[in-house]
Amino acid sequence: MKNRYKPIKYIKRVAFSNKLDSIISLTIISFGLVFLISLVKWVIFSANWNVVRLNLPLFFFGSFPNDQLWRPGLWISLFAILSFTTLWGPPWSWLRKNLPLLWVSFAPIGVFLLAGGCGLSPVESRNWGGLTLTILLTSCSAIISLPLGIALALGRQSALPVVKKLSSIYIDTMRSVPLIAVLFFGQLLIPLFLPVGLEINRVCRAIIAFTLFVSAYIAEDVRGGLQSIPRTQQEAGEVLGLHPFQITYLIILPQALRIALPSLTNQAVGLLQNTSLMAILGLVELLGIGRSILANPEFIGRYIEVYIWLAAIYWVICTVMALIARHLEQQMSLEKKDL
């Protein structure tokens, strides 16, 4: 008898504790219902999903040659499998140990699958697009900017004034500039700084620009990790007679990276979202392909459907990455408890 009244009591306590509370709750419930019903009605009856259904290959692979679609398809599946394996936490220790390695090799595999060579027919970078290009930009920039960011963070902590000053100037300038200016630099100005005759394609220039930008932010995250390592760790290394390089690489850095890992994953989420800026600068990544489909007279005015579809894709990927970040955080706090 007692237990049957508990849920009602609970609901009363958390949502209807006084008059104002009840009014707020009732308003939310009624508005929520109206919103949900009209949303479901719109999705099923009013929306015309042809614009998404007919363009699915474009959204995922851009204008990649039709007979080679398995290549980006395989790569995106690999991305999904890797993400879910990381989240699920496989019981086999050999796989768990090699997961970081798999993530590191993910970007080179993508470049090989997309660009071709070594037995695969070459595909030019202007045919890359859609979700594939978004993930390529994200993974390549992330993998290059991580070591750069770590180097900058170490540089900023360095005892050598020249190194310290140079890294600080770089980090502070990059962090005060809007990303779109850096990307603009990548697209229009990098060609001007190259020797005559040397040309880099647009995707590469975008990756360079993202790397320049993101490494400054990664540097600050890593610095946060470095600063939280107690000084005694350094002293312990010195007492053991280790070389300063050994102390940094074997003792300080692994611990600092471990602490910085959640914020680094958030950086990756931000990077993925920011690759959409390339739509303004003329690459047809996920948002860019959406824009060019909307410019097609056949699908004119189908803004809501396309934007909601794109938002759903971005949301799913970013949420999975955020979940991975939280997962790593929990795992680390557990490991700390074990100590």
Place this chain on the structure above:
Amino acid sequence: MKISYKATTQILIALIVISIICILINNLTVNLIKTGLGFSFGWLFRPASFALAEHPLPYSPSDSYAWALFIGWLNSLKVIFYSLLLATLIGTCVGLFRVGKNVLLRLVSAGYIAIIRQTPLLLQLMFWYFVAILGIKGTIASPIGSVLSISNQGINLLGIKLSAEFTSLLLGLSVFTSAYIAEVVRGGINSVDKGQWESFRSLGLKDSTGLYKIIIPQALPAILPGLTSQYLNLAKNSTLAIAVGYSDIYAINDTIINQTGRPIEGFIILLLSFLFLNLIISNGMEYLNTAIIRSSNPY
């Protein structure tokens, strides 16, 4: 011996950096000579000859490029300022709901934060502009006609006309930043010891009074640094104005670069204006920070 090792390393690194810069500048000069452009800022005082839809100060196409850039800078400042206020307002409310007693409000605000933070800002801006504002059919007027009316031309609030571009940028930036501010506010309030809540409740204070008088003053030192970095992000994100056609400093710079074909000079101007903007915001927040710490801690 140790000192000389350090000195050599530093000299070596400095030399490498300097030589890289020299190579880049050399390439640049060669390329600029090849294209016949050279490097000068003389064009700044030639007439801009493009129209601007929005200008807080008088502007006509016969005015100089420099004046057009200044107008763009003012436009940026305007949208940053108002988004900053609106984002703080929404963000504080959502953040307070997030830690409040009402479970439904908590759920709704958690959903809001999850949706806004996990989708790209640029997509949200396009949604606000192409769907929310340009998609309006006819005019939606408030019951008292002259107070507020919304149409696909923008918003008319108490006789002040806000353009469709400004409105969508304002809403997009504010909503996006508010989700981050909400998390900052939540973190700040959670950082206050639970005992503080219990003690003011046992003194017979109402929750609202206690929140305002006891909790928020203690949470502010934890909130302000996070808030500053969100404001700086907002200022940087305002450059996405170009996607909705609002003429901010970046959009005008882009037009000018296309007209004059001088990307290097335009880029330098852009960098300088942003360094200046960042200085304003971080100094303003620093001032606010010291003022608040002084007022909350009179001893």
